[in-house]
Amino acid sequence: MRYNLKSNIILSVLLACTMAFASCSGVKGLAKPDLQMPSAFMDSPTTDSLSIADMDWWEFFTDEPLREIIMRTLENNRDMLKAQARVDELRALYGVEKVNMLPEITGTVGADHETNNYHGDGVDKDPEFDLKLSVGWEINLWGALTWARRQSKAKYVATVEDMRAMRMTLISQVASAYFRLIALDNELEIVRQTLLTRQESLEQARLRFEGGLTSETVYQQAKVEYATTASLVPNLESEINKARNAITLLMGEYPEKEIRRSALSLYENLPERLPVGVPSSLLQRRPDLRRAQQNLEAAMADVGLKYANRFPNLKISLSGGLENDELSTFFKSPWTYVGGNIAGPIFDFGRRKKKYEASKAAYEQARYSYEQAVISAFTEVSNAVVDYQKAHESALLKSELCDAATKYVQLAHVQYRGGSLNYIDVLDAQRRFFDARIGLSNALRNEYLAIVNLYKALGGGLDPSPKSTAHSTSPTH
Template identity: 55%
Template sequence: MKRIAIFISCILAAGIFSCSPVRQCKAPELDLPSTIAENRADSMTIADLEWWQFYGDSTLCYIIERTLANNRDILAAAARVDRMRELYRVSKAERLPNLKANILAENETNDYYQDKAVRDPQFDLTLSIGWELDLWGNLRWAKRKGGAEYTASVEDWRAMRMELVAEVASAYFQLVALDNELSIVRRTLATRSEGVYQAKLRFEGGLTSETVYQQAQVEYASTASLIPDLERKIEIMENGIALLMGEFPDWPVLRGSMDTEATTPETLPVGLPSELLQRRPDVRASEQRLRAAMAAAGMAYADRFPRLNFTLTGGWENDRMVGFFQSPFSYVAGTVAAPIFGFGRKKAKYKAALAAYDEARLAYEQKVLEVFKEANDAVITYRNVRKTAELKANLRDASRKYVLLAHLQYRAGSINYIDVLDAQRQYFDAQIGLSNAIRDEYLAMVQLYKALGGGWQTQSEE
């Protein structure tokens, strides 16, 4: 026993004073910029708002709620969180003693050659407790790895919520824009139908040539041809939103209407670069995978050294039931399993784990770069599409006045009817252009909100 105690003490001393198993794991290199898209360093950011506060449209919020509740991808991600939680519990339980019970009843008959048959019954009831002494931190690293993988699954689930909220909001605003475009086309078609009727009357009355009448018909037919394609796009967009909501294509998608006179803020707060990494769940998930890779390297390092297990077994054993509980027994066993010569397999596994860590580290660094690019692109896009929307609104107003003046001048005989049609065409294009510009403005807001890390919150996490 004294020799065993000395041996264990030596092993413990070696474990305490050995070098860290992750000493070769290089820390990520992050040289964060001072601002996002050369904006001022805001203390606040729109990503601090929950999505039901950021999107004020009650209809859109209803669609988002149904999506987050019924979308199959988000439900699968939630199931993965449950799976990783239970696996994490397994890794934590591995550090605790293992208690087992065994009940045995057997009746062995031995009938050897030229010997009388002998019966050898046996009855056992045993309890055993086994425990591994975590000398090199193998179990501790396993627990850290399980915890990091579980946390990464939670962040992946949140990242999927963030993506779904942005995807649903983008689809909704595109659908509203298509509705508005179809409304513009139908109003224009009604106007041009009236123009065809007036041109026909003038032609039949001998006031104008047939060319004017044919020009009016061409404009009417050109406008009418736009409707089927717009209706197709609307139905496809509705089907896409229904799919996101976890419904079949015939699900009715409610929505509001586009307000072309609404204005958006000139600038939106974007926060600090360091806070961006804390808000984005996909970045946090990548960081947790890096932690899991480091823990895996620690496990591979610890696996190169001996493992010490203790087992305490006790119970009752007898060859008959009479006096069974008067036949107790117990014993203690300790085992040391040490690799002697494995042709470099365990060392190679450790090097492979270090390479996997480097892979995770570079993936994390790349993720950070991508996130800042996405945030910068979103800020620049919002800034420019807002300017475009203002210019398109001015163009729409000018085109509307141009149409009124063209009608007056045509009735006065100052210009030809082709000039009226040209003015109407420019006004129609200006309306469509403004509708698309407002759509792009809302889409830019959605992408900026997502790029800054907004949209993953749940009602319970307020």
């Protein structure tokens, strides 16, 4: 009776100590991230809770060739595949930490035959046959195993967010490269159309010069304009080849001579305003912020782990089986062994304490990194909103300029034929018309690039594959 009472008292004391230490896990004093995000983006034209980032990428980008390119990129890009392999690696390591809280069971089957002849007294034979099973279990006394599992889980989830961030970035990169390519196509088409016009002008100038109707100066001016335009073609063709190869590189494929793509319309108007949602939605949507949050969680778990490692750990082992020197009586010789040990530091001269203090400093670094990531994300969205607004304004102004330049060059040709305008003025009108068309093409390209960047900054484009290919109303249709 006294033995049971004494055992219960000891057990109660140990339990009370365990609960006391567990309640003081070493992480309660850690500061939480100080975010204090504004309720709306500074330059956002709307306060709608909806956001374009709520749209799946195959709904946002409704251009069919672009969809196909994005799909091939997500399936074949080597960086994407490497990120997936990294996720698989961390998932397996997290599985290891999960089962570390369970007992480990090992088995041994063995046989040996030893002979000895000490001092020449004759040969002494010592055979032995074993069949043993051992169970070892580390008791999660101070929560070290729990913190290790939480840390491993946070690192695993962080790699998942890394992969999601890469997917989002790849979609943005592919879309941007695609719009640059079709803008170059459009620019080359403008140059070739202009080249035909200037070839006709050159032929007319030659005939008028040879007929004595104009001076040689007019003819040479026409030749200069034609040669200037023709010199643009090789460079543009080279840029198109590079842009096409940049896309195939993102797709994880070798260069191709042709990539199926649409044309850039100079008469398409994108929306003036786009819903961007509220800043707090970035915390749930942007994978880079979620990764930073998981890094913070891992740092906090490391603090708890380092704190728990300052105290002794308890391991229990149980072994049993059969052991005999003869097979005939092997199953009549059971063998068991039960043991337990508590191991911990007595004098480590502050090593574990310093590691604990270092882990708290590492947590502070992770906290500041998380706060900075949130501020950076907020700033990126604000910049992207303004960039799109200004790109849209520029495209509208360039469109008006192109309309005016069209009328200007038409009037210049009419007045030149009527003899009221010099040929140099016609060349000036042609140059302004050419520059206006190129400027409009570049402005539309910049508008598309701005909307892609805004979509990415808001956290759009996360899902790995389309659930449906149905068309929907989209700014990039």
